[in-house]
Amino acid sequence: MAAQKIDFVPRMEGLDALRGFALFGLFIVHMPELFELYWAHPVTDPVQLLWHDAVFTVFAGKAFALLAMCFGVSFFIIMDRSANKGKDFTGRFVWRLVVLGIIGLIHGLWYRGDILEVLAVMGLLLVPFYRVKSNALILALGALFLLQPIMIFQAVSALSGAAWANQPFYYWGGKVPEAYLTGKSLMETIRMNWVDGHPFKWAFMYESGRLSQILGLSLIGMVLGRIRFFGAPETFGRTRVIGFVVALVTALGLWHTKDMLTNLMPASDTLIMPRALWGSMVSGWFDLSVMFSLFFGFTALYYSFAGKALNVLAPAGRMTLSLYLLQSLIFVPVFYSFGLGLHATMTQSEAVLIGLGAFAAQVVFAHLWFKGFVYGPVEWLWRAATYLTLNVPFVKKKGSTA
Numbered sequence: 001m002a003a004q005k006i007d008f009v010p011r012m013e014g015l016d017a018l019r020g021f022a023l024f025g026l027f028i029v030h031m032p033e034l035f036e037l038y039w040a041h042p043v044t045d046p047v048q049l050l051w052h053d054a055v056f057t058v059f060a061g062k063a064f065a066l067l068a069m070c071f072g073v074s075f076f077i078i079m080d081r082s083a084n085k086g087k088d089f090t091g092r093f094v095w096r097l098v099v100l101g102i103i104g105l106i107h108g109l110w111y112r113g114d115i116l117e118v119l120a121v122m123g124l125l126l127v128p129f130y131r132v133k134s135n136a137l138i139l140a141l142g143a144l145f146l147l148q149p150i151m152i153f154q155a156v157s158a159l160s161g162a163a164w165a166n167q168p169f170y171y172w173g174g175k176v177p178e179a180y181l182t183g184k185s186l187m188e189t190i191r192m193n194w195v196d197g198h199p200f201k202w203a204f205m206y207e208s209g210r211l212s213q214i215l216g217l218s219l220i221g222m223v224l225g226r227i228r229f230f231g232a233p234e235t236f237g238r239t240r241v242i243g244f245v246v247a248l249v250t251a252l253g254l255w256h257t258k259d260m261l262t263n264l265m266p267a268s269d270t271l272i273m274p275r276a277l278w279g280s281m282v283s284g285w286f287d288l289s290v291m292f293s294l295f296f297g298f299t300a301l302y303y304s305f306a307g308k309a310l311n312v313l314a315p316a317g318r319m320t321l322s323l324y325l326l327q328s329l330i331f332v333p334v335f336y337s338f339g340l341g342l343h344a345t346m347t348q349s350e351a352v353l354i355g356l357g358a359f360a361a362q363v364v365f366a367h368l369w370f371k372g373f374v375y376g377p378v379e380w381l382w383r384a385a386t387y388l389t390l391n392v393p394f395v396k397k398k399g400s401t402a
Contacts, residue, residue, distance in 0.1 A: 072221020
């Protein structure tokens with residue numbers, strides 16, 4: 001992969017704004033979750049529980065899914081732009097994912113909830129599908145992965161009495177490590193993130209169906225890029241409205257029936273997993289319906305009367321990687337015991353309000369940053385490492401509007 005000069009290409013600001021919105025959703029979940037320490041002492045106060053439930057109902061599992069879909073869109077755009085220049089970007093994109101995985105691996109030593117490593121690994125599975133020409137086939141495969149075929153197979157096997165299929169999920173036994181709560185050394189946290197946090201994260205991602213969901217949404221995102229959902233938004237006005245109505249009705253329906261649907265699956269002392277698996281699938285489909293409501297709702301507003309207001313998020317979406325890392329760099333020490341240790345004292349309302357203020361500050365920072373720079377700092381490093389060259393524009397030239 002020889003070094004080369006990198007040309008600037010125009011951005012799709014609607015996609016940037018959506019990515020910024022997804023980043024906001026992810027962060028506003030992490031804050032009341034106290035960057036995963038909430039589960040050591042869940043709140044019982046009704047008012048504080050209301051703050052928690054409101055944020056989690058709207059964004060938990062949804063913002064992450066939205067980022068996965070945006071990842072698929074970006075994948076297609078990058079591959080397609082190179083193909084239009086007569087270049088096959090496959091090998092370089094694989095290397096790009098390796099670099100992202102390394103960033104995620106390092107970040108995971110600081111915060112076990114890192115998602116970059118997961119996106120990098122799942123992105124490798126996305127690469128072969130670029131050569132599949134049929135959008136219908138890709139959408140069908142994406143829908144199949146969203147239906148959770150592995151969990152369905154395990155549920156059927158569990159109903160048949162298979163011992164392996166009735167084993168409890170590994171992540172059910174997970175507890176917040178004491179090193180996060182009372183340890184005074186950063187090295188204790190780093191060691192625990194690698195020894196305990198790393199396998200726990202991957203177990204959760206697999207057993208909860210998140211890996212299958214990421215692949216399915218990335219495939220759908222690839223099709224959105226291929227049909228120019230963001231490149232020619234005027235073509236999809238009706239699609240956005242219909243999609244929003246269908247997704248919202250589905251979400252409301254599942255919200256009112258998910259417990260009833262879960263209880264339709266038999267359960268006993270020996271068959272413990274069929275209902276758990278089925279309940280996990282139903283909850284996952286509810287999360288997806290909310291995510292698609294957010295997706296179609298946001299884009300419908302953006303490409304109509306609210307575009308100017310929502311476009312305030314676009315600069316944050318252009319430096320999502322930098323801001324995502326910055327969030328944990330600042331707030332992990334706020335909550336963890338090697339820093340301020342506020343996990344035991346900060347209320348849910350305080351965490352949410354601080355999160356809103358902190359994200360607003362990040363948006364302002366992003367606007368100021370792009371007055372002088374072409375890329376976010378980590379985005380520039382990622383791009384430079386992708387092309388193995390420092391000949392990537394970073395500081396804006398005088399008079400440049402790029």
